[in-house]
Amino acid sequence: MTSSTPGATPPDGTEQLPAPAGLDDVKGWFFAADQLLFDWFLTRQKDLAEAGDLLEVGAYLGKSAIFTGSYLRPGERFTVCDLFDGPADDSANGAEMAKSYSTLTRRAFEANYLSFHAELPTVLQGLSSMVPGRVAEDSCRFVHVDASHLYEHVHADIATARAVLKPYGVVVLDDFRAEHCPGVAAAAWQAVTSGGLHVLCITGTKLYGTWGDPAALRAGLAAWLRTRTDLWHGEESVAGEPLIRISGKKAQLPPQPVSRHPAPPRAAPSRTPGTAAAPRSHPPLHRFAANVLPPFLTKAAVSARRRGQGR
Numbered sequence: 624m625t626s627s628t629p630g631a632t633p634p635d636g637t638e639q640l641p642a643p644a645g646l647d648d649v650k651g652w653f654f655a656a657d658q659l660l661f662d663w664f665l666t667r668q669k670d671l672a673e674a675g676d677l678l679e680v681g682a683y684l685g686k687s688a689i690f691t692g693s694y695l696r697p698g699e700r701f702t703v704c705d706l707f708d709g710p711a712d713d714s715a716n717g718a719e720m721a722k723s724y725s726t727l728t729r730r731a732f733e734a735n736y737l738s739f740h741a742e743l744p745t746v747l748q749g750l751s752s753m754v755p756g757r758v759a760e761d762s763c764r765f766v767h768v769d770a771s772h773l774y775e776h777v778h779a780d781i782a783t784a785r786a787v788l789k790p791y792g793v794v795v796l797d798d799f800r801a802e803h804c805p806g807v808a809a810a811a812w813q814a815v816t817s818g819g820l821h822v823l824c825i826t827g828t829k830l831y832g833t834w835g836d837p838a839a840l841r842a843g844l845a846a847w848l849r850t851r852t853d854l855w856h857g858e859e860s861v862a863g864e865p866l867i868r869i870s871g872k873k874a875q876l877p878p879q880p881v882s883r884h885p886a887p888p889r890a891a892p893s894r895t896p897g898t899a900a901a902p903r904s905h906p907p908l909h910r911f912a913a914n915v916l917p918p919f920l921t922k923a924a925v926s927a928r929r930r931g932q933g934r
């Protein structure tokens with residue numbers, strides 16, 4: 624995560640917009656295991672020619688939106704909804720915003736997004752309750768719900784996701800089991816036990832589900848997970864249905880979206896003779912591979928390098 628304050632306004636009044644050189648530089652909460660799962664679900668939809676729009680409710684500075692936008696195909700629309708620096712509607716949501724997202728601005732989101740993509744998504748600035756009027760029912764193949772953590776909002780966001788998703792669509796619910804978000808947990812499990820949502824898998828932070836037929840998705844996911852040495856998984860039964868639990872502590876990042884900004888030059892490390900060089904924050908092969916090679920070669924090159932390091 625970057626340590627600078629995105630969108631901050633210095634004393635001379637000019638806004639310092641972020642210029643991330645990589646997704647790592649975009650502040651947010653989107654971990655390696657979830658990046659791998661987004662990649663798996665969105666690539667599977669492409670392979671099966673499952674068309675549809677993408678929706679993210681709760682974008683913050685764009686970390687997961689930038690990643691998701693890489694999977695947009697011609698003729699599809701990506702809609703992002705966030706309050707950004709606008710007002711919340713109720714005091715509880717306002718307190719949530721002031722506590723967790725005080726440095727957020729729409730301009731910083733847009734600067735981050737345009738560092739990786741030629742065009743912005745369709746941006747809806749305001750409460751997530753505006754989404755049903757702006758995104759058509761049965762139009763989406765992938766919806767990421769990651770906005771307010773309050774039960775009433777999340778319950779409504781899940782209902783929106785159900786309405787806009789196509790039968791083969793996938794919904795992702797963030798923070799469904801975080802200690803500070805009991806309202807998300809309540810809304811998520813209510814959708815499962817009495818709202819027809821089938822859980823496909825869970826990670827430490829996100830729940831992946833569908834209101835369509837889960838059988839083929841579960842089978843494909845289980846087969847893929849058996850090939851991954853960096854993701855632990857186990858199967859359990861919850862409320863009479865199978866559920867795959869995934870631990871991604873050793874997860875290796877999938878190919879990353881490429882920024883148009885060059886990485887800042889690194890200062891040459893000052894070394895005392897006989898001491899080891901400081902570790903690099905971005906392995907050069909990973910950056911080269913992610914920038915230049917097709918994804919399947921990138922994955923192979925990065926895995927080979929990691930195997931060489933004994934990880």
Ligand SMILES: C[S@@+](CC[C@H](N)C(=O)[O-])C[C@H]1O[C@@H](n2cnc3c(N)ncnc32)[C@H](O)[C@@H]1O
Binds near residue numbers: 724
């Ligand atoms: C956890 S952050 C999103 C993180 C982002 N998806 C990422 O990967 O970095 C939650 C976002 O939801 C937005 N938000 C909070 N309440 C909202 C509401 N009622 N309607 C729309 N957006 C809301 C906040 O402004 C914040 O940017």
